Amino acid sequence: MSWKYYRPVRVSPGAACDIILRPVVTEKSVRGSEFNQVTFRVPVSATKPVIRAAVEQLFEVKVRSVNTVRRKGKVKRFRGRTGRQADYKKAIVCLEDGHFIDIATGI
Numbered sequence: 001m002s003w004k005y006y007r008p009v010r011v012s013p014g015a016a017c018d019i020i021l022r023p024v025v026t027e028k029s030v031r032g033s034e035f036n037q038v039t040f041r042v043p044v045s046a047t048k049p050v051i052r053a054a055v056e057q058l059f060e061v062k063v064r065s066v067n068t069v070r071r072k073g074k075v076k077r078f079r080g081r082t083g084r085q086a087d088y089k090k091a092i093v094c095l096e097d098g099h100f101i102d103i104a105t106g107i
Helices: 013-019 027-035 048-059
Strands: 037-042 063-071 075-078 081-084 088-095
Touching: 013 048, 027 037, 027 088, 037 048, 048 063, 048 088
Parallel strands: none
Antiparallel strands: 037 088, 063 088, 075 081
């Protein structure tokens, strides 16, 4: 199914900033930029339509698709004490041809 059959989601500018927490800059995510993909860290409660609306509003681009990956927090030990890393969600956003987001500008 295409996205045009779904009801459009509206996101306020303040909420859009709360949905897109930060870009993920790793070797794998930078390789995705060759295919018009950008990776962001988002809250675990964020849905694909909300992520799509937030990216389109913040960066003024057209989004083709959104894929999400949920990562469970790992249990780690440090000096004999156990701790747990937080769960998080990544959103891999594929952009339409001719649109791009340059996240490497400030690096």
